Amino acid sequence: MEILNLSSGGGFSPKKSNKLRAVIGVGLIAASIGIGSTLAANININSGPVEFGQGVAQTVACSGEESIIVTPSSTFSNEGADIETVYTELDGGRYRESGWLQVPSTTGITVGMVVEDGDGPVYEDTVVIEVDGDTNVYISKIAAGVSSIPSGGFPVTFSESRGTPATLTPTYHGQNEVDGRGDFSIDTSGLTVGMLISGPGIQSETVITYVESGYIDTSKSNTYASGDLSFTNSVSGIQGSFKLSEITVSNIPDTCNDKVFTIKIYDNTNPEPLKIS
Structure with missing residues (x-):
């Protein structure tokens, strides 16, 4: 032909x-x-x-x-738009494995968005846990010991989480022994990192930072005692x-x-x- x-x-x-x-x-x-x-x-x-x-x-x-x-x-x-940009600086964060990224603008980037940088130092299944001002993004996981960034920065993409919204009741709750953030034993079917959590005793803008079968870690401590928790996807600012x-x-x-x-x-x-x- x-x-x-x-x-x-x-x-x-x-x-x-x-x-x-x-x-x-x-x-x-x-x-x-x-x-x-x-x-x-x-x-x-x-x-x-x-x-x-x-x-x-x-x-x-x-x-x-x-x-x-x-x-x-x-x-x-x-669907909300992915935010494609670069980060030109990075630093360690308050918690184990967490860190800060400096980007030209945080416009459109919101808490819970999933962070991907290809072969860069950001780990897989990393999410935004705080946006600070016009240029700083706090993320859940980043490799330690990165001493330099290429000229022009690392390309990075921020995207909405893609889980299944649900209302669930934990069978166990506690605080992570290392950094004091909340963790729950719960039905994790359809849950993904980056989903926002709301319910009794849950701080605003708390998100899932880690998922395995029947267990999740969250980005903040909590005073949860009992009741249902709601899980919704993060939403792009655009x-x-x-x-x-x-x-x-x-x-x-x-x-x-x-x-x-x-x-x-x-x-x-x-x-x-x-x-x-």
Whole structure:
């Protein structure tokens, strides 16, 4: 099967807009894609900005004088946005394994968000347990002995917890022997780190910092004696976003049968195509 790439040869080169740009090659009539980044109100389909739900006509090598119609579509996601940034400084915290990260801005970062930095010193299943001012984030776990940070900092992502909200009654409660924070024996089905805990004797902004079967650690001490505890997911400070959900390629002439559409999406900060997931 022949593959046509419209970004080279006799085709057309992509233009970059202030929002997003795309290169449309040749293939299936409709291509449904989802990407992790938030999109603005329009994207660029080679010839200029195109509003979602509208189409733009393009001629390609196999279509002769006939135009193929390219139509982008978007959907609105109610999920909170991930916060992608870098941290440029780190330090040990008040509790065992905990630590501070310094970021350019804490906008959108909230207590309970899950912290991931790839191969950096932040441990897996680390969560935000405090946000202090405009630049400091206190997290539950970080490797000790990190003496230097690469130029430009470590990339880091803060995301909402993804557990199953529940109301549960512990079978045991206590305080961690090492640092005095609360722990509970409880049904952990559906619970994840980062979930917020509320109930009698529970301090505000208390979150789950560790989960194993039938047991959780929490970020704060408590005066709990009895009663139900409620568990809810952490919530990003940036809520709701439009995302590119589909690009439809239509009005394809017979001369383009058995050709493959190659779709590439670019943002305005990187010459390389975005990864589509």
